Amino acid sequence: MHQKNNEQKPEVASSWLEQLNDRQLEAATHSAGPLLIIAGAGTGKTRTIAYRVAWLIQQGVAPERILLLTFTRRAAQEMLNRARSLCRSSTGKVWGGTFHAVGNRLLRIYGRAAKLEPDFTVADEADSADLLGMIRTELGYSSKDKRFPRKATIRSIYSRVVNSREPLEDVLEKEYPWCIEAEKGLRGIFTEYNKRKQELQVLDYDDLLLFWKYLLEIPEVRERMESQFEHILVDEYQDTNIVQAEILLGLRQKNNNITVVGDDAQSIYSFRGATIRNILEFPKQFPDTTIVTLEENYRSVQPVLDVANAVMEQARFKYTKNLWSNRKSKQRPILMVCTDEAEQCQMVCDEIAKHLDEGIPLQAQAVLFRAGHHSDMLEVELARRNIPFHKYGGLKFIETAHVKDLLAFLRILENPRDDLSWFRVLQMLDGVGPKTARRIVVHLREQKLEFQSLTEFDVPAAAQEQFAGLVDLLLSIQGAGRKIEVATQVERLRNYYEPLLERLHGNPVPRRRDLEQLEHIAQRYRSRGSFITDLTLDPPQSTADFAGPPLKDEDFLILSTMHSAKGCEWQAVYVIHATDGMIPSDMATGDDESIEEERRLFYVAITRAKDWLYLLFPFRYYARRFRTGDFHNYAQLTRFLPAGVTGLLKQQIVRYGIPEDVPVEMDSEQGIRQKIGELWQPDQDF
DNA sequence: TGTAACTCCCCTCCG
DNA sequence: GGGAGTTACA
Numbered sequence: 001m002h003q004k005n006n007e008q009k010p011e012v013a014s015s016w017l018e019q020l021n022d023r024q025l026e027a028a029t030h031s032a033g034p035l036l037i038i039a040g041a042g043t044g045k046t047r048t049i050a051y052r053v054a055w056l057i058q059q060g061v062a063p064e065r066i067l068l069l070t071f072t073r074r075a076a077q078e079m080l081n082r083a084r085s086l087c088r089s090s091t092g093k094v095w096g097g098t099f100h101a102v103g104n105r106l107l108r109i110y111g112r113a114a115k116l117e118p119d120f121t122v123a124d125e126a127d128s129a130d131l132l133g134m135i136r137t138e139l140g141y142s143s144k145d146k147r148f149p150r151k152a153t154i155r156s157i158y159s160r161v162v163n164s165r166e167p168l169e170d171v172l173e174k175e176y177p178w179c180i181e182a183e184k185g186l187r188g189i190f191t192e193y194n195k196r197k198q199e200l201q202v203l204d205y206d207d208l209l210l211f212w213k214y215l216l217e218i219p220e221v222r223e224r225m226e227s228q229f230e231h232i233l234v235d236e237y238q239d240t241n242i243v244q245a246e247i248l249l250g251l252r253q254k255n256n257n258i259t260v261v262g263d264d265a266q267s268i269y270s271f272r273g274a275t276i277r278n279i280l281e282f283p284k285q286f287p288d289t290t291i292v293t294l295e296e297n298y299r300s301v302q303p304v305l306d307v308a309n310a311v312m313e314q315a316r317f318k319y320t321k322n323l324w325s326n327r328k329s330k331q332r333p334i335l336m337v338c339t340d341e342a343e344q345c346q347m348v349c350d351e352i353a354k355h356l357d358e359g360i361p362l363q364a365q366a367v368l369f370r371a372g373h374h375s376d377m378l379e380v381e382l383a384r385r386n387i388p389f390h391k392y393g394g395l396k397f398i399e400t401a402h403v404k405d406l407l408a409f410l411r412i413l414e415n416p417r418d419d420l421s422w423f424r425v426l427q428m429l430d431g432v433g434p435k436t437a438r439r440i441v442v443h444l445r446e447q448k449l450e451f452q453s454l455t456e457f458d459v460p461a462a463a464q465e466q467f468a469g470l471v472d473l474l475l476s477i478q479g480a481g482r483k484i485e486v487a488t489q490v491e492r493l494r495n496y497y498e499p500l501l502e503r504l505h506g507n508p509v510p511r512r513r514d515l516e517q518l519e520h521i522a523q524r525y526r527s528r529g530s531f532i533t534d535l536t537l538d539p540p541q542s543t544a545d546f547a548g549p550p551l552k553d554e555d556f557l558i559l560s561t562m563h564s565a566k567g568c569e570w571q572a573v574y575v576i577h578a579t580d581g582m583i584p585s586d587m588a589t590g591d592d593e594s595i596e597e598e599r600r601l602f603y604v605a606i607t608r609a610k611d612w613l614y615l616l617f618p619f620r621y622y623a624r625r626f627r628t629g630d631f632h633n634y635a636q637l638t639r640f641l642p643a644g645v646t647g648l649l650k651q652q653i654v655r656y657g658i659p660e661d662v663p664v665e666m667d668s669e670q671g672i673r674q675k676i677g678e679l680w681q682p683d684q685d686f
Numbered sequence: 687t688g689t690a691a692c693t694c695c696c697c698t699c700c701g
Numbered sequence: 702g703g704g705a706g707t708t709a710c711a
Contacts, residue, residue, distance in 0.1 A: 690710090
């Protein structure tokens with residue numbers, strides 16, 4: 001039936017295109033001009049884009065003239081791998097990756113027009129906050145008795161302002177009302193921050209987008225960049241911000257071959273400045289847009305979709321889409337009511353083991369949660385039971401102090417102007433604090449960044465030996481230029497650093513392992529520069545898990561934040577802490593907008609499940625209180641599961657090993673039901 | 687000038 | 702439990 005309306009369907013539309021449904025086919029083979037694909041969860045979005053890329057290549061579009069922007073590098077890789085297997089030609093030259101990663105690549109080519117040297121370094125969130133903190137201290141805002149926002153908060157405010165393009169005072173008033181008094185100080189800090197980044201040739205994440213946009217305002221550069229790409233495809237368009245939309249507009253002034261894919265019901269990144277207005281207004285920005293909507297869900301069984309639809313049904317801002325599936329099942333999703341968090345861990349582990357026995361590998365199962373630390377207790381239990389796992393999201397390997405230390409050495413070698421890294425490295429030495437570090441950095445700048453000049457510098461006695469060793473090492477690596485492998489450089493730096501590690505940070509054993517891991521990763525890179533930026537733009541997952549790094553073909557369970565689960569799917573999904581205050585997070589219950597976003601996040605989590613969906617609700621939490629002593633808090637079920645929805649779930653009350661200290665009224669099943677009844681408030685009107 | 691010990695406060699999601 | 706700021710002391 002695909003063939004009905006086009007006898008002139010090109011011969012390239014060979015058998016593989018028949019694996020698509022009508023809508024998907026229409027999207028994949030859309031010839032030219034703007035295309036908006038509204039793709040509900042699980043409707044074959046990845047597949048459609050992969051086919052479209054393959055189709056374009058078969059039509060004769062050169063791979064290097066295709067730009068595929070995705071939310072994570074993983075997503076780009078997956079789509080390109082699929083496309084390659086379809087069109088049997090290399091997709092390696094396709095420009096694929098996140099906005100940030102592609103921006104980084106383009107800035108190294110065209111950056112000089114914006115006074116950027118090609119060897120600039122990229123500062124991650126923490127580096128950027130450190131720089132802001134330094135400036136705050138210098139400008140004298142820290143020691144004043146007036147409360148001034150912390151460096152991480154300053155960083156968020158800054159990011160918010162540049163990404164949403166709202167005036168500082170509006171952002172403060174709406175999002176950070178307790179910082180209003182700091183407005184003037186913040187302005188000064190931001191101005192200095194931008195100046196300093198320029199001097200250091202350091203860009204933060206936001207700059208990768210801002211400079212890209214800025215380059216597009218220079219007509220010659222803009223034209224060259226636009227003509228470089230014949231087709232642009234953008235995934236997860238609902239999670240792009242204003243700057244990103246402007247970049248796309250800049251890239252498509254003459255050529256209007258642009259495809260964007262997204263789902264307004266899955267917009268979950270407004271804290272990063274994303275706005276669903278981008279997707280809603282796309283047809284206005286690009287006249288003559290063709291809109292294709294994908295609604296048939298190929299992922300989940302119908303009972304799972306029923307719950308998902310019901311959760312969305314109560315959204316304050318209504319979405320009209322209703323997902324449907326041909327995959328019938330009598331198995332309803334399960335709402336598991338547990339006594340407390342410990343029992344929740346037991347239940348999750350038991351069910352996972354049961355499904356594993358039934359033949360569902362660990363990799364086809366995932367535990368999802370709202371915040372990185374929500375899985376802490378579960379991780380301990382998994383380790384105890386020898387269930388290997390990988391954790392996505394949360395604190396990353398790259399953010400640990402020792403990895404940042406080692407990276408600082410590499411950054412200095414790559415970009416000697418990077419004072420921030422110099423400060424980090426110098427202060428590792430015995431007897432060197434902020435003052436001495438500053439003197440050394442000033443000296444170095446006066447000596448035109450020549451490492452050799454450091455040999456003349458008079459450091460405090462306590463530091464002399466370590467300092468000399470450092471200078472020798474830096475000189476020898478720099479002197480050898482590209483002749484030493486990146487991994488060898490890491491190895492030599494690691495040898496220098498390890499004696500310092502123990503004094504600087506506790507817990508040296510897992511930290512050493514991380515550094516070995518870093519060296520291992522470095523083997524894949526030919527240039528030090530790309531190693532450093534890749535690590536900041538696309539950091540590897542945590543390797544210091546309790547269970548240890550899983551071997552290559554070992555099976556492992558996935559733990560993931562709900563945000564990082566975007567775009568993934570598993571046969572069995574366990575959403576833990578389906579408790580009000582966790583989902584929605586009590587950090588995000590301020591206004592309707594954020595509650596709605598939490599609802600969409602919950603929706604994303606639910607729609608990851610193919611066959612089995614478990615929602616776990618521990619109704620009692622330990623609360624640690626220093627003065628009053630520990631006590632138990634009773635929690636309420638997430639407000640996103642009111643009475644009408646709980647009817648779609650199979651409710652299961654578990655009593656595992658009820659702790660000895662539970663109150664009498666909960667010592668029986670009846671008592672528990674009664675207690676839950678109080679907590680449930682199913683008729684509460686939200 | 688550097689550092690160890692002590693206090694207080696706050697804790698999300700990501701490239 | 703960890704980061705940031707303060708204080709006492711080497």
